[in-house]
Amino acid sequence: MDDEAAEIELLEQNLNKTKQISQRMISILTNFDSRLNKLEQSIRPLHSSTQLLTRRAGNIESTLQRIDEVASRQDGIAAEEALILRGPQPNQLRAYTDALERLNTSIAFKASDFDSRDTARLVETGAKKLTQLYTKLVAEGSSGVPPGGPDFQPSPIPSTLLNTLRPLVAFLRTLPLPATHPSHAAAPGIFATLKDAQRGYADMRGSWSRKCLETEGRRVVDRAETVDGVSGGLEFGLWVDNLLTVAETEYDLLSELAPLPGSSILPTTFAILITPLGTLFSSTLSSLSALIKRSLHRHTFLALSTFNTLSTLQSRWDDTMLRRAGRRENELKEGLHGLRGVCLRSFPEFLADIKLAAAPKAGGEISVGIADITVSTVKYLNAIPDVQDAVASALLTLGDGNWKMGEGMQVSKGPKLGEGDEQIILEHYLCNVLSTLTTISRSQKRPTFGAVFLLNNVSYLRTHLLLDEPPRASTLLARPAQDALHSAFRTAKAGYFDAAFTPLMQALGDEPNARGGVSKAVLKEKFTRFFDLLEEVVERHRVARVLPDDEEARETVGDEVVRLVVPSLDRFVQKHRDKEFSKNPQKYIKMTPEEVETQIRSLY
Incomplete structure (x- = not known):
């Protein structure tokens, strides 16, 4: 207990000392505060004067800086105006465009005091200068x-x-x-x-x-x-x-x-x-x-x-x-329209050219060679595959059979041909061309020469249209047209044999007398006529060459003529040689069958 009392007393003493110290500190601070108040009242007028001077100094500084900026900008605008008016140079294009960009920026953001209209005119001038360079x-x-x-x-x-x-x-x-x-x-x-x-x-x-x-x-x-x-x-x-x-x-x-x-x-x-x-x-x-x-x-x-x-x-x-x-103006379409009209005209005109060439010519010289129209037709038909689409399209536009220029009915009696029938109408037209061309033999008044002329021309057509390699027109000719051309060749060859050699064969025919035999006079006449006709044939063939451009076909025709004439002559000679129709038979039998064969082959 004594110890506790002693501690309490010690605490009270310390508390009293603390209060005394606090009172002294309060007294000191109060005195210091009063002095600060007096000091503030003393320096307040000086502080107010100093703030006003500082603000004025700042304003002056800002004004001077602004004046410098305006002056420098005026100098820059003057320099840019001179650059713009001078015009762009190809090697200084970037500097010129940068100047225009700055002027545009100054107008957009109104950052310049320079008159905006004058700046806009300067920008327009710069644009014109650039377009002049562009045009140049x-x-x-x-x-x-x-x-x-x-x-x-x-x-x-x-x-x-x-x-x-x-x-x-x-x-x-x-x-x-x-x-x-x-x-x-x-x-x-x-x-x-x-x-x-x-x-x-x-x-x-x-x-x-x-x-x-x-x-x-x-x-x-x-x-x-x-x-x-x-x-x-x-x-x-x-x-x-x-x-x-x-x-x-x-x-x-x-x-x-x-x-x-x-x-x-x-x-x-x-x-x-x-x-x-x-x-x-x-x-x-x-x-x-x-x-x-x-x-x-x-x-x-x-x-x-x-x-x-x-x-x-x-x-x-x-x-x-x-x-x-x-x-909207389509020059190509207009051009194609005009060309189509020309192409349509060409088909009937080509047929008309063939007919004109086939027409008999009064007083014309004899010719058995390949007619110009035959050569032209072969070239014409062989060239068609190169322009097949154009030909077929034009023929469809013209109409099936209308290339005859009103001379006959249409080739096809079926439905009207249209898109998709190009091959059919092309076959019809080519068939008409060939059938028209086969009439060219009528231009010859002399049958023998006409037969040679027809054979030569039909053979030329057949060879160059159907037999040549690579095939050209034959790919477009219909099977009936090809068969007709082959048939025309056979017919022309038969006509040639008939016109050129039938008189020879008739000369060897037996004409019995009243007693059933053949008189000596008749035999003499027959042999004389045969060899006279043979001489005429030889002379004619020197003028009228047969198949001059087709050696193989010419040899074939020669073989056929030999088989036609020589056996008949041989039988006739064998039959009448021993009848003593003349003391000098060689006078009438001028050549042996073998010699006749040789002479005939020489014609081909």
């Missing part, structure tokens, strides 16, 4: 001497110019336009400038493209007079194919280099560009058509081949020259 570069790439020679060589803009044009066009496409910047003062003027530049591009590239193709087009038309018709038509089709290639290339180039590539403007620009190409096509085709019409019988296959080739290009032409350009 395009003009350089669309001038000079066009590529020549028979091989097609496109002439696009050189890569050195493209390297400058591409970034230039990329910037021109960023310039403000009414559609994208309706409030920009320069937008309408810039749009008009770019539109004119794009039209100028189309005019220059269109004229250059025509210039590159024009010389070759004239060359193709000139060559059409010297090359065969099928080749001439193929060459013209290749030229048109090259024209379409140029148009397609120019469309891709226009899409890349047009300052206004919008879907509403690009087709119009492309239409301007390809108008010279369409005009060139029409004029070149007109020249070719005039050549064909001047001599249709000579240039029939030029018309057919051209029509056939151009027909295959119709869909490509429509896609390139119409759909992409939004045009």
